Amino acid sequence: MARLLAQARFIIGAFVVALILAVAAPVSAQQPSHVSPNAAAVKEQQLLNALSPGGSVGGRVSIPDQKSGNLIHPAGRDWTRFHEVTLRWIGAISVLGMLIVLVAFYLIRGQVKLESGFSGRRIVRFNAFERFVHWMTATCFIILAISGLNITFGKPLLMPLIGEPAFAGWSQWAKYAHNYLSFPFAIGVVLIFLMWIAGNIPNKVDVEWLKRGGGIVGHDHPPAYRFNGGQKMIYWIVVIGGAAVAISGYLLMFPFYVTGIEGQQLAQVVHGVIGALFVAAMLGHIYIGTIGMEGAFEAMGEGTVDVNWAKEHHALWLEQEMARTGPNESQRQPMATPAE
């Protein structure tokens, strides 16, 4: 009897064990079989791999912007270092370097004088529409440059001077101006491209002009058509640089519409570097168009230049204009009534 009871206990025990295993089997089947969840969460090699270039560590968030689930993005550190350190060096060297060069050049060379003196006869250099487009682009550029430099240099240079609240208010309005004035600037760049492309194709005359120092170095007056080699360089800097800052700027203005985070960082790098170099180049343009050369500002200020100025700096263009309009045409443009 006792033996029978022992056999019954064994059978019931085996049945219970089998029942427990049968119930437990589906639960164990739901667990990842290859690795323990806890071990996987802290596996160092996986973290190191995720922190390699291009990798990231992220989780899940319940708000609509799923990008906020990104915890660590190592490339972001490189980008932060770029715009906090590298870009400031690039901007400082290019802008301050250009200012130093221009001041030194002015002190050494002085203003490029009109050697044959003013004749009193004027010739139309830029018509009203050309000047309108130039000034719309130029005024926008100056505000874009100031507000852009504020983004790069404002925090370390301006904020300590005016305080955090004032800097925050100024920066907010500067950003609005930067965003909104980018549109007339971009329109201006497109119009400049279309308006002056015919006269800005490089040719052999430009090579000779550059070899002879462009009349800026020394007192030579190499002939040039409507736009000389230096002006053509400025033209292409405006067109290519303007297109680059506009495209990269609109990628930043409409974040994540076209690119991911890497594209946004690249757009910021391009925008910052090209913008700083653009400012430096335009400082040179402003210098030679104002105090750097006697009689140059009137071309864009009033639309006309003195015939002797045209003869010294754009002799081939003057010949073309004389052949087109006749030798006495220029006398019809008195200084007191510039064409509008």
Next chain:
Amino acid sequence: MKSFVLACVAAVAIAAVAGVVLNSAQKPADQAFSTTGVRL
């Protein structure tokens, strides 16, 4: 001078139109990413 003044006026006018269009096309982050359960 007239060209310069007209250029400034045109720049401001285009910028104002751009501002209106941009503000209607985009919302600030605190509005764009707020939900009934999350207020930013």
